[in-house]
Amino acid sequence: MDPEDSPGEERTSPSVRSAQGLLERVAQQALDEDYAEKAIRRQNADPEDGARPRRGKRSWAVGVAFFAFALLVATASMQRYQQADEIAKSREQLVTQVKSAKSRLDTNLATIQTLSQENEDLQSALLADDSDAQELLRDTENLKAAAGYAPVRGPGVKVVIDNAPHATEDAEKVLDRDLQRTANGLFEAGAEAISINGQRLGSLTSIRTAGHAIGVNYRPLQRPYVFSAIGDPRKLSVRFSQTEGGLYMQAVKKRYGLRFDVSAADDLEVPAAPMPKLLFARAPGTKPNGGGSQ
Amino acid sequence: MIAVFGLILGIVLGLIFEPQVPIGLQAYLPIAVVAALDAVFGAFRAFLDGIFDDKVFVISFFSNVLIAALIVFVGDKLGVGAQLSTAVVVVLGIRIFSNAAAIRRHLLHA
Numbered sequence: 587m588d589p590e591d592s593p594g595e596e597r598t599s600p601s602v603r604s605a606q607g608l609l610e611r612v613a614q615q616a617l618d619e620d621y622a623e624k625a626i627r628r629q630n631a632d633p634e635d636g637a638r639p640r641r642g643k644r645s646w647a648v649g650v651a652f653f654a655f656a657l658l659v660a661t662a663s664m665q666r667y668q669q670a671d672e673i674a675k676s677r678e679q680l681v682t683q684v685k686s687a688k689s690r691l692d693t694n695l696a697t698i699q700t701l702s703q704e705n706e707d708l709q710s711a712l713l714a715d716d717s718d719a720q721e722l723l724r725d726t727e728n729l730k731a732a733a734g735y736a737p738v739r740g741p742g743v744k745v746v747i748d749n750a751p752h753a754t755e756d757a758e759k760v761l762d763r764d765l766q767r768t769a770n771g772l773f774e775a776g777a778e779a780i781s782i783n784g785q786r787l788g789s790l791t792s793i794r795t796a797g798h799a800i801g802v803n804y805r806p807l808q809r810p811y812v813f814s815a816i817g818d819p820r821k822l823s824v825r826f827s828q829t830e831g832g833l834y835m836q837a838v839k840k841r842y843g844l845r846f847d848v849s850a851a852d853d854l855e856v857p858a859a860p861m862p863k864l865l866f867a868r869a870p871g872t873k874p875n876g877g878g879s880q
Numbered sequence: 881m882i883a884v885f886g887l888i889l890g891i892v893l894g895l896i897f898e899p900q901v902p903i904g905l906q907a908y909l910p911i912a913v914v915a916a917l918d919a920v921f922g923a924f925r926a927f928l929d930g931i932f933d934d935k936v937f938v939i940s941f942f943s944n945v946l947i948a949a950l951i952v953f954v955g956d957k958l959g960v961g962a963q964l965s966t967a968v969v970v971v972l973g974i975r976i977f978s979n980a981a982a983i984r985r986h987l988l989h990a
Contacts, residue, residue, distance in 0.1 A: 612971050616978035617922050617929075618940050625931035645882050647938040653886035655916045655941070660894020662913045665901060 702861075731779070734788035734859045738779045740816045742854045743823045745772070747835070748810035750843035758842045762795040764835060765802075765811060769793060771831020775822050777815035779856040783807045788859030803860055810845065819850035907956070908949040911965055915948035916941060918972045921979040928986040948972070 713719035730736035745768060750758040769787060772780055780787045785802040787793075792802070799806035815822060826832045826848065839846040901909055919941040926932040948968050955964030 609974065612974045613978045616975040616982070617925055618936065620936045620940065621922075621926040621929070621931045621933055624933045624936055628933075645934055648934045649882035649886035651886070651938045651941045652883045652920075653890040655920055656887045656890025657894045657899075658890075658909070658913055658916050658945075660891045661899050661901060662909045664894065664898045665906065665909060668898075 730858070734779065734786050734791075735861050737786075737856065737858045738816060739853060739855045740778075741819050741850075741852050742777065742814065742816040743772075743819055743826070744847075744849050744851050744854070745813035745815065745826075746810055746845060746847045746849075747813070748845035750845070753843075758844065760800070760809065760811060760844060762793055762800045764838060764844070765793045765800060767831035767834050768813060769831070771826050771829035771835075772813060772815040772822070774829045774831070775817070775825035777817045777822060779816040781814045781856045783812055784857055786857050786859035788862070790862045791859055814851070814854045814856050816854055816856055819852075823848050823850060907961075908952055911948045911952050911968055912945045914969055914972050914976075915944040918975050918979075919944045921976050921983070925979045925982045925986075928983060 710723060713723060727736055731738045747760055747764060747768065749760055753759050765782060769780055769782070782793070782802050785791070785805055785807065788803070794801060796804075796806065799808070800811070801807065827836070832848075835844075835846045838844050919937070922940065923932060923937040926937070951968055952961055952965045955961040
């Protein structure tokens, strides 16, 4: 049973040898031994009849076995076929559901934007005569712009980051880390407002990988990643190249071939970040917001 | 003759009625098919060897299918269903291959 210990097999370990023996044995005994035994017994009992198979009512049993075999195969293949069909169908359904949900989300976001714009217009129209209120509104606008919740425009720099051409490894692709360090570097260099692909970095904005995409303000971004940073264009680009983020991106560009371009721009538009709803945080001396009880 | 008739009838009935396998048994169907294939290949080889025996075939066919399904069932209960079904498929696969090789030698003398 065991393979013979020939000199050439000394290097294989006992377990490997026994595994080989096992597989060989399976291959050698591929035919049920009962067939041979039965043939020998039959020959012993009736040397005339010998190896010739007998015919009789047992061939019905063979027919039944073949019937069962065919039924089994047909059932199994039909089942696979149906399953493949169902999988394709449910996949399609999911895709259409995702698409419709996305378009609903987009229309809702657009509605929100128009409504809040309308709100602001109405507010300023209502308070047009009141000079105190006018001043307050202006203050609010400036505060909002500084905090990232009002659109702003001005000169600055554009930073474009993209995967290395024909990137295959993860290291050659843009990671959330790269965008985080770039944003930090730009702030460090004196940027007053930053957006990535039109997503403004506000006080509650995160930059992180979600699934296969990098998300900012919970919206997935598509490559290439374009930073718009508002500030003094010359100072900003010079200082940024000396920040940790700028140096890091230069190193990544050199080593992995990622695209990383910084250019000055005369007029950049940075939109507002989505306004977060504060449920627990409140300014001292004010009443709780109450937004959470709705 | 009866065997061929049974084969055709089985395929036709299976395709027409598309019998629904209970969900609990669906995992065992592919293993049962492989086990049945093994028995059928063995029977064909024995037929060519001149030692075919209908009783041996019928018993080996049904017991093969049942035991293969049973092993996987027990493996599922023990939490090693995937590994045990791999083992069953490997062993039966090797048997089918070597039986097919013997059949080829018989038919093509090569």
